[in-house]
Amino acid sequence: MNEAAPEVAAQQVCLGPVRVLMGAEGGRYPDGNSLLVEGERETLVVDPGLGLIARVGTLPPVDRVLNSHCHEDHIAGNHLFPDVPWHLHALDLPGITSLDAMLAIYGLDEPIETAFRELLVSRFHYTPRDDARALHEGDEFDLGGVTLRVIHTPGHTRGHCCFAISWIDGGTPRRLLYLGDIDLASFGPYYGDAWSNLEDFERSIERVREIEADWYVTSHHIGILDERARYLERLERYQAKIGDRERRLLEFLREPHTLDEIAAHRFVYRKEDSVFFAEPVERRSMSQHIDRLLAAGDLRALDGDRYIAG
Ligand SMILES: [Zn+2]
Known part of the structure; x- marks a missing residue:
């Protein structure tokens, strides 16, 4: 554990059974926000990022790792949980089986690919695993008093997923929507990898717009939104970046x-x-x-x- 550990460990927000473990600088890349979802029977960690490394020893036992997608910053802490199942959507699953398969997701040319290959291992602790398990649309994890449902939202990668987490709080149903890298950042949607698809991304934005939740959580920058109006406004601005790029292209x-x-x-x-x-x-x-x-x-x-x- 490094000297920053107590400070990092303190940066968390508890929303019912969900702990949002905030990454450094508000989850700014290369770090990210992770979730710890604690049910009566099972505890899951979602998107363990670099920030999880400093929290080792401060977390309860984890039964499973779920990754919203197979990108370096979202799997950077998977290696901290070698003895539990890792779950990724079936379409992103190849990426966790080998470094070559992981690099195919990005589709980089040399010399960039070699530089990135080294970075995946040295900076992001890439750890292959051939027994990771496939997630599919609609899969549910019943953790005991809290349920996590898989929503396939491709575009950023082929297998990108959002997770809807539901529980009852004093008789009131609660829901948290984890958006992964539909991250609502001012940068706008990222669809620049070999496994990205602009039009899938647009459909996924439409899909998450329809999902009502008490909290919306992104893996970077924005973090937690607790008002639907602000969420919709952010989502609108985020989506508008696509049209801005297209207009600027036509102008050019x-x-x-x-x-x-x-x-x-x-x-x-x-x-x-x-x-x-x-x-x-x-x-x-x-x-x-x-x-x-x-x-x-x-x-x-x-x-x-x-x-x-x-
Ligand atoms: Zn990503």
Whole structure:
């Protein structure tokens, strides 16, 4: 345990049987917020992130690990629970079986892939496991007095899931919706990996909009929202980032440009963001916008791999 442990351990919020274990700097990447869900029979940990490492020894025994999806920051604390089952959606499950399979989720080219491969192990404690268990839409975990239901919300990754956690508090039904990386951050939705899909992400946003809960919890930045109006407002702003990127792309394509030039211009990250994998993320994110603008007739392909609006 390091010197920061007591301070880190103190950063938690209890909502009925759910403890939200806040990551460093409000769960800012590479850390994240994790959940501890304590029923009468079983205790689950959801998305154990880097912040869990400093809490070892302060937590009750855990019976299972659930990951909302197979991304480095959400599985960074899985290795702390080697003796209990790990659960991920069936579509993300391959990622936990080997480092090569994990890297396929991102689809990076060299030399970025080698750098990221090293980071997955050294920084995020990537630990393969060949007996992890598959989650499916509608699966329920009855922990004793508290139930967790799996809601498949693909887009960020193929197998991304949200979790609806329900219990009764003094006769009143309570529900907490854990949104994972539908994180409502001002950055907007992230759909820049090989296993991301923009249109699935949009459908997933529509789906979580319909879910009523007393608390909405994200894995980064926003943390806990306890008013539905604020949740809906955040979700609206978050979704609007998709339209903003598309509008800015159309504006840029008043003059013809190639995908290389589009990626270099940056529509997802800001120019000043020093992210070593920004180029492939820009390329993959914006090519999904290009595809649907082409299909809608709002964009034309020209010679020389260039595109123009109209
Ligand atoms: Zn993620």
